Amino acid sequence: MSRHRNVRSMNYSEEYDGYDDVYGHSVEDDYCVSPSEAAFMYDREGSKNKQKIGAFFQTVSNIAEEHEGEVDSKGSGSDIEEARLQSCIDQVKETLGSSFSIKEIVLSLKKNNFDIEKTINDLLMKRADGELKQETDKKGKAITTPHPQKAQVVSSNQTTVNVTKGFDLAQKDISRLCPTPRSESPGSGRVTPINVQSNENEEKPKHKSYGKDDVLNNYKKDRSGEKEHLYMIVIGHVDAGKSTLMGHLLCALGQVNQKTMHKYEQESRKLGKQSFVYAWVLDETGEERNRGITMDVGKSQFETNSKIVTLLDAPGHKDFIPNMIAGAGQADVAVLVVDATRGEFETGFDYGGQTREHALLVRSLGVSQLAVAINKLDTVNWSKERFDEIIQKLKVFLKQAGFKDNDVAFVPCSGLTGQNLVVKPTQKELIEWYQGPTLIEVIDNFRVSERPILKPLRFSVNDVFKGTGSGFCVSGKVETGSLSVGDKVLICPSREVASVKGLLTDDSPKQVVYAGDQAQVTLSGIEMQNVSVGNIICDPQNPVHVTTKFQARVVIFNIAVPITKGYSVVLHHQSLVEPVIVSKLIAQLNKSTGEVIKKHPRCLTKNTSALIEIQVSRPIGVELYSDCKELGRIMLRVGGATIAAGLITKIL
Amino acid sequence: MKLVYKNVDKDGQGTVGLIPEEPEDMWHAYNLISEGDSVRSSTIRKVQSESSTGSSTSSRVRTTLTISVENIDFDTQACVLRLKGRNIEENQYVKMGAYHTLDLELNRKFSLRKQEWDSVSLERIDVACDPSKSADVAAVIMQEGLAFVCLITSSMTLVRAKIDVTIPRKRKGFIQQHEKGLQKFYDNVMQAIIRHIDFDIVKCIIIASPGFVKDQFFEYMIQTAIKTDNKLLLENKSKFVLAHSSSGFKHALKEVLQDPAVTSKMADTKAASEVKALEQFYNTLQTEPAKAFYGKKHVEKACEAQAIETLLISDNLFRCQDVRQRKEYVRLVDTVREMGGEVRIFSSMHISGEQLDQLTGVAAILRFPMPELEEDDSEDELEED
Incomplete structure (x- = not known):
């Protein structure tokens, strides 16, 4: 009987043969991923194959252009322009003979808006300097300097880019804006074959053979005509008025246009938060505006007499210190905003207050120069006693924290009324006892720290996002070394190789970025999900x-x-x-x-x-x-x- | 866990019959069974039989086997305990000495025979069979771009899902990307909650985060639930508790469990009391360093001096392969109890237990300061050098 039953069960089980085997082993071999484990294997985002293919095509077309600079120069203009260009080239050739390449001539012509005389002058002068010659001859070898492109901008409508953002960029800035990569390729003087294998092999050794002097020279050449670039972080206790102070500063410097300001004023009034109107300049997300606090680092730019300052507005709230640290890691100098209101300064300064923690943090992050803005002095009637009292307390603390006395400046001001920000104070009570510099003057006096551009490349990734066009972008700071378009880079710790397709600083395309710059890098040859915040992009020869x-x-x-x-x-x-x-x-x-x-x-x-x-x-x-x-x-x-x-x- | 019978001799030898009833009981069983014990349980074995003609057929039979345990495997995620060992009892299908791997099953009796039942094991049975179950709690601990969905039972913290998404930062003119990323992230977390949390069992769900992420997420979840008419979430809305944590990493759960608003909801789960005990240890270390010690050597010395008031010990130490070492720890626990001290056995599956494990696994708060312990230590080191 029992044997009979056995047979029956055997038959039964044969139907589930596969199942049987698994059961007999009592191992779930079939499931390479257990259902619960699967939950951990979260797929971040769908793959971006589409984009990648697009990226590939574009590089190919780029290369074709670069080998024949002439063709491209034609392509960019209309037929009429092309004809005009051709005739101009002929004329110039007649005058100068064949000692100049067509490419140079085209470049120069474009620069001078088809003015033949000017072009000839220009070319001859350049020859005398030997500068242009060197560069164009080198073609693929030299890292280009943006100088020859400056004038090109006039013909391309680059300035409009900024208008949409509600910021009138100062005129000087325009000169730094480079034309789009497409139009610049012949003139850039640097061939950038990125993905094509055959070219890469030749390119690589040449590229790496740059002496340190070359990089340094290029850097000097690149940046000599510009104001120094300074990265400044604004820190302080929550509600000290950091965003308001900086928002007002930006307004006073004319970085925010009237229309936007008016809009903010209307909207903030509607929400019953009129005092936050200036803060809205930097706090952009709805969440931040509704709550009236900064949550992530806001970024903006302005110019002083001698510097271009990139402003990082850090959140003051305790919970957002991780964001603040990420921002402060990119800054050279800091402005510590302190609320002068009675009681407020004390809470911010006591143990557990962010005034203390922020100051310690920025010091440990390598910021050595500090401006202390004693804000909201209007609420204490511009009292000198209060100002001195706060300075007394802060001086002791900041010294302990490791700031040198002469690296710290104290400025009385008011973010809401705008006293002593850009223009000298008008408030009677303040003028009586304060003759020192305004906030903007203090910022202008900051020293720019040395940029370690000769070290191997290190770039810390701060943000990963989809850019416009192909590939994706990472933004962050070039900590050391330099990075140029076309470079192969290594992403650590995943140790994946990618190539640089484009570089942007402050919304303007660049060929090279150097240590100390904040840049947006368009990467290709790597999946977006393989790059995350906190990764280090480095030189493959000298990895981190x-x-x-x-x-x-x-x-x-x-x-x-x-x-x-x-x-x-x-x-x-x-x-x-x-x-x-x-x-x-x-x-x-x-x-x-x-x-x-x-x-x-x-x-x-x-x-x-x-x-x-x-x-x-x-x-x-x-x-x-x-x-x-x-x-x-x-x-x-x-x-x-x-x-x-x-x-x-x-x-x- | 149900205790069926318990036959333990005076000298500690004996057999215990147990029926595991829920996944957590497997964890208890994992802590009870050690190598060398014999376990008898019903199991399924594939048996190959050869007929007279030489063709072989394989069949699956359910049989009861007794094995001497050689290897113990515990899957924390699925709560499955697997015991590998040799058959030590004659059986119709399985030869003596043949290897078999037992998969302990829920609601099936198994009997465990040990050469020596020590106090820690016996206590473990008492704990496991305690019918007054404390609340099962789920916790979602999150920050922007990172979330853990955990289940906290009385002796385990199980991570059910980890969600890690890169969210683009806000930047001028690109706010949509940030907000889109955030929304996708919230959606993932919400799906994880629906998938992994059984609202019938769980008494409360803690959502913890720094800043406003928790509020934003909760709002999003309820809004979406209303939109999609998700009854499950809407009905259980009152079970959600929002708490503050400093980050979205798993160890921030410790902070959450200290939050008075949360502890009141959780009544007195082991997780919360363990966190409290460890916190007390750290506080003592800060205020009176001579009254708090960790590491086996120090704690044993303090025990000799009858100084231990509270002993914190991780159950990891009792699972060690070395019988001699296990005995030492058991003796330590027994001695402390004899002296009237309190012993807290931490579950290494909890956050606090994980931390205690890192801290050598054993720590003690003393009744009186013993600064000499510290001095001994420095002398020892000099010798070492």
Whole structure:
């Protein structure tokens, strides 16, 4: 009977043969991904094959253009223009003989708007200088300078680009705007075969063979005619008036047109938040405007007498400090905004207030120059006593934080009324006791830090987004080195190779960007989901260290809970935010001398200095502080408070 | 878990019969069974039989096997426990000494025989069979672009889904991309909640984030639920609790569990009390460093001096392969109890347990300061150097 039953069950089971096997093993071999695991394998976004193909086609067409500069120059103009150009070329040739290439002539002609006389003069002068010759002869070898293109802009309607954004860019800026890549290709003097294999091989060695001097010379050439570029972050406690102050400054400098301002005024009144009208210049999302606080770093640009300043408006709210850190990592100098209202300054300055934390953060991030704007002085009737009182308190603290006395300037002002921002104050109470500089003068006096352009390329990715046109864009800061269109780059820590298709700084296309620049890079040859915020783009020959474990020398701030072995914290490194574990406490150090006080301490308490080992769950790209200051700085945070700042001393 | 019978001798040898009833019980079983124990359970085995003509047929039979455990495997996600070992009892289908892998199944009895039942294992049975179940809680911990959907049971925190999306930052003229990215992210999180959270079991759902992400998300979820007429979400709207956390990483769950608004909802789950105990340890370390120690060496010394008031120990340590080491830890726990100290066995599946694991797995708050422990330590190190 029992055997009979067995047979029956056998038959039954044969129908489910496949199922049987699985069951017999009691392993779910078939499922390479268990259903619950599948949940973790989240596909970020659909692939962008379409775009990639488009990108490929475009590069190909670009290359065709570049080999025959002549053809392209024709292509860009209308028939009439073309005929005119041809006749002009003939005339010029007659005068000058064949010592100039057609390409040069075309270039020069375009520049001078088909004026033959001017062109001839121009060409002869250039020859004398030997400058143009050198460059055009080199063609693919030289990194181009934007100078020869400057005049071209006149013919292309570049300026309109900015109008849409409600910002009248100052005239000088226009000269920095380069024409679109298509029209510039013959004149750029730099052949940029990007993706084609055969060309790449020749291109590469030449490209890499640039001496350091070349880069430096090019940099000098590129940037000598311009004002210095300064990146400035505005920090301070929540509601200190950072956005309002900067919004007003931008208005006063004429960066915001009347119409937009009027619109903001109407809309903010409708919401019953009239005092936020200036803040709206920088706070753009609906969420930010409704709540009346900045949430992500706002970006804008203005010019002073000697500088072009890119303004980064940091959020003051405690919860958005990660955003602020990402912004501050890109800044050279900072403006600390302090609310002078009684009680407000104190809350911002007390333990747990952001005035303190922000100042410490920017200092640890390498900002050494600071302007302190004592804001809202109108609410205390421009009282000198209050001003002095705040300065007294801040001076002591800032000195402790590591700011040198002469790198800190104090300016009384009011963001809402606009006193002492751009023009000298008119308020009687203020003039009585204050004759110092206005805020804009202080900003103008900042020194621009040195740009490490000779080091290998390091670019920290701050944002990944779809650009217009093909490929996708990443934005961020060139920390060291330089980057030019057509370069092959390595994305770390994923170690994927991509090529640079385009470069933009402040909405204007560039051929080369140097250390210190904020740039938007259009990448191709890589999927968008393989690049994320916090990645480092680097030189394939000189890649950044990729590691999961490193040692760091840290200074521990005022913490409530001591740091022990195994403490889980959040690591901020450039724009990267990553959970990490303090895996070892190696030694407690003397805060000033750096001597080892105690080896293997049990815990690290507040206001101490120590050598620790940090374990990251997935690899990240870092550098030793001694090799690269920018990428060697780290910040540790826990539960909404910064607990330590440090320098990477050893990569394991 | 249901306890069917318990035959344990005076000297600790004996057999226990248990019926696991829910996935979490597998976790308890995982902690109970160690290598060398014998487990008897009903299982399915593929048996090959050869007929007289030489053709072989394979069939699947359900049989009861007893194996001596050699290898234990636990899938934390699916809550499946697999025990590999040799057959030690004669069976119709399976030869003695043949290998078999037991998959413990829900609602099927298994009996576990140990050479020695120690206090920790017996206590584990008591805990596992405690019918007064504390609340099951789900938590969504998020920040812009990153979210974890977790289930918190009394002894485990299970990550059900991780959502990691790059959201373009806001920039002049490109706000749409930011907002679109954000919306997509919220949608993903919402889908994960619907898919992974069983609203019949879960008593409350915590949504935690820094800033306004939680409010925005909650608003979005309710709006979408209304639009798509999702009854499930709308009916359970009152189960959602919004809390603050400093980031969207998993370890920020610790902060959430400390939030009084949340703890009141969660009554007294093990997760919350563990977080509290660990916090207390850290506070003591800050205020009176001579009263808080971690690491086996220090804690054992403190135990010898009868100084331990609260012992924090991770259940990871009891799972270790080394029997001798396990015994040492069990002895430590027993001694502390004898001295009237409190012992908290942390579940290594909770956030706090994970942290304790990192902190050598054992820590103690002392009754009186023992600064000499620290000094000993430095001397030892000198020797080491």
